[in-house]
Amino acid sequence: MRIEFNQNRHEVTKDGKCWRYVDDILIITKMNETQLKEYVDKLNQIKSTIRFTIEFEKDDGIKYLDMALYKTEKDREIKTKWYRKPTAADRLLNYQSEHPKQVKTNIISNMTRRIAETTKQPQELEQKLKELKEI
Secondary structure: OOEEOOOOOEOOOOOEEEEEEOOOOEOOOOOOHHHHHHHHHHOOOOOOOOOOOOOOOOOOEEOOOEEEEOOOOOOOOOOEEEEEOOOOOOOOOOOOOOHHHHHHHHHHHHHHHHHHHOOOOHHHHHHHHHHHHOO
């Protein structure tokens, strides 16, 4: 497998898909666990300050940034939903702070938009919006 990163293009050859956000890379590949571990070991042997780690799916899913990606048996496709790490603090900017009102309202509107973009199942969307409201 060869990974090539250009400014606006992220490409993985050998029947794979790749997404990158700053230093987080998600690769969907047909390599098995042993092949992938060997590949990451080779990458880490390159003299560099960059160290690659791997994470494998659990319960037919994996967490990437603020999304949980999971496979559905019925549709044989990948679905997404909003995800917050268990260690995430359930605190946002205090509304009584001296920050401009627009900043405070944009935090909530941006989080709401992100939930709507990543969570497509109606019941899950309702649950995730309820979670945000509780935060």
